[in-house]
Amino acid sequence: MANESWIPGYSPSTDFSLANIPFGIISTPEDSTPRPAIAIGDFALDLKTWLAEVNREKLTGIFSGVDIDQLNHALSQPTLNVFAALGRPVHKIVRKGLQDVLRKDTPHLQLLRDDDNVKAKTLRRLSEVTMHLPMEIGDYTDFYAGYHHAYAVGVMFRGPENALQPNYMHLPVGYHGRASSIVVDGTPIRRPVGQILLDPKAEPKQPVTGPTRKLDIELELGCFISKPNKMGESVDVNQAEEHIFGYVLLNDWSARDIQAWEYVPLGPFNGKNFGTTISAWVVLADALEPFKVKTEIENKTELQEYLKGHEEKTVFDIKLEVDLRTADGSMTTIGRTSSKYLMWSFPQMIAHHTLGGCPMRPGDLLGSGTISGPGGVEERGSLLEMTENGKKEVLLAGMNARTFLKDGDSITLRGFCADDGDGVRVGFGRCSGKIYGAAQR
């Protein structure tokens, strides 16, 4: 595929390259209706408006094999759920058709490139559009598939002998998260108030109520479901790819002190449900296909049949970074890792999640769990790990240091895949949020 586009200022090394074509939901100052778009270079292409401008016969040519009425309907919704539900074969054709319209040597000159009227109506600088949640999220599940994170946290709380629970190597451990507090990139996050046990060793245990003192991040990859499964039916691990719409970055903000007191025996609750941020643009499964690799984590455990047998390359080598910006404006990259350190693949997570017949719906979101590398503090996806639960400071630019987040701090997750050979980059854009002060009580 040619990697050049006629889009002004385009470079193949942008996150939103021709090889990417991520989908999102935008609105503009003139039209506050949220609607589907793709990102290309520094621009968003308003798909709803564009489809209405283009001759129907031409659309049939570009998106050969796709029902144009269905597509029009799907791409005039306020979320991407209906488009996701059309299924991966349709996503493939639509992505390819849009690449054909946007590439430098496009034969479809009049569809966009050479029609100034249509361009003016449909192409907008990303800096001028407002992004919305891309999907209506029915259910959100958060897994725990980042091996180095699970191990490091386990060592911290239970020592190296019992770091991982006995089930960890047998199944992708996960829990149900809170869908209502998932927000899009850029949404401010309020420091939560909660019950905290200040002295865990004192007896009797006496909590206090106040703002969390241990506000943390979790660097994760998110996966959106497209094709549903019926209640009572499971998804085969080898068919699970067909149930995936695409991927986003995900920051599972966590209040470690609230979590520590509440989580036994039923799992994390208020320590997590005050906010989860995802990046705005959904990178389609097909765009990430060239970056599949074998997981770096060797699991010597004999797997149960339903988790076995899918292809060797099951995870992605997405370079991931965590930036912390303090209120004084100084910025430090505090973590760098890769999603190749996930021990379980998303197809395995889907096979496990549906094993007992749990139905998944288009728009359901799966989080990978925190991703950390095998190295030192600079490869960690949470401050819990970087600071050994607050015991050591992370040094920042501008003479700053942190154990956990302060009010006014901003966190930005970034992620991209790069093929050094041809300079192609497929990236996720930003997943960011700024902390503001807790509610007065």
Added chain:
Amino acid sequence: MANESWIPGYSPSTDFSLANIPFGIISTPEDSTPRPAIAIGDFALDLKTWLAEVNREKLTGIFSGVDIDQLNHALSQPTLNVFAALGRPVHKIVRKGLQDVLRKDTPHLQLLRDDDNVKAKTLRRLSEVTMHLPMEIGDYTDFYAGYHHAYAVGVMFRGPENALQPNYMHLPVGYHGRASSIVVDGTPIRRPVGQILLDPKAEPKQPVTGPTRKLDIELELGCFISKPNKMGESVDVNQAEEHIFGYVLLNDWSARDIQAWEYVPLGPFNGKNFGTTISAWVVLADALEPFKVKTEIENKTELQEYLKGHEEKTVFDIKLEVDLRTADGSMTTIGRTSSKYLMWSFPQMIAHHTLGGCPMRPGDLLGSGTISGPGGVEERGSLLEMTENGKKEVLLAGMNARTFLKDGDSITLRGFCADDGDGVRVGFGRCSGKIYGAAQR
């Protein structure tokens, strides 16, 4: 209030009495569109159709203070979410107006009672309507507020000294459940397949994959949210009643063996997400108001401020029963208890859930946790407790016995409040489900 209605065959001792007026979503053989209705005696009144038949001026009279356009809009939706969002003052007026139309001495004769045409269009026998999920459920949270259940299960697994975790008396412990697998009364439930550790003592621990051998029930009360709170803002415990739409019975089906292997450290997952059944008719908060009592569970712990201060009578004395019907048709009531054994009230659960700013939306569902009484096996809300995790059998009618559920078994939860003085009963109808065999593998 007069307790007599002109509805054919009406008796004040029906679950769906004039003092109740529960809301649900019905469809009929002639019109498959799900639409709002109320239940009265053995009948459903199709509200969408009825509102369209009644003169607008008359509606303004009956529902004085309610915006009739808003009400029409809300009661022509396929779920009750929009109606719930109108808020408790509106629910109160609408319930009262409908009681006026339905009571024996109604002054509104032409609105329904004496108009055979309207009656034929809007009143249907309950046996002839199909019930649907009453709400679109965004998020489902399950609490653990049944003290005797939590204690009994704790003793079973950790002994009497450590039966309750240290946080139990300080906060309403809860976890995020799965919304996609919540189904309405009567929906069959498939026995789930999952990973099971057959011999928990053997090392190394080696699970197998197969149908659960420990399929259980959990007798719970469910609570639907009406008024939302914004992300970042909490709900005061004394204001929380205004955020409640109404109540249903809830059976949180559980696979104990799957749950036991998976739940450490992040909580229940596949052991629960294969199905949760709720009763079809939402009993409004106002209908239960006369049956409020002080909880039977004395908590001597000094509570955090945000959980304190709401009125003394905080839980309901709803008589609850669990019926088990085997495939041969014989039926046994295996459990009888009351919701007065909940230690935490729903207002306290809401105050805790939103303490850190978690947003709740109309249609969100809260489960109380399993409700058990202080007595013997006949007062328990789960087979886990009745059988001491499968060690003892529960004897049933027809020479049957069970530890956990077999394929072909049906469970029906029932619940009602009764005022012995005036014979008024406010009930929930059925919450039932029949088990069918696991998927072939």
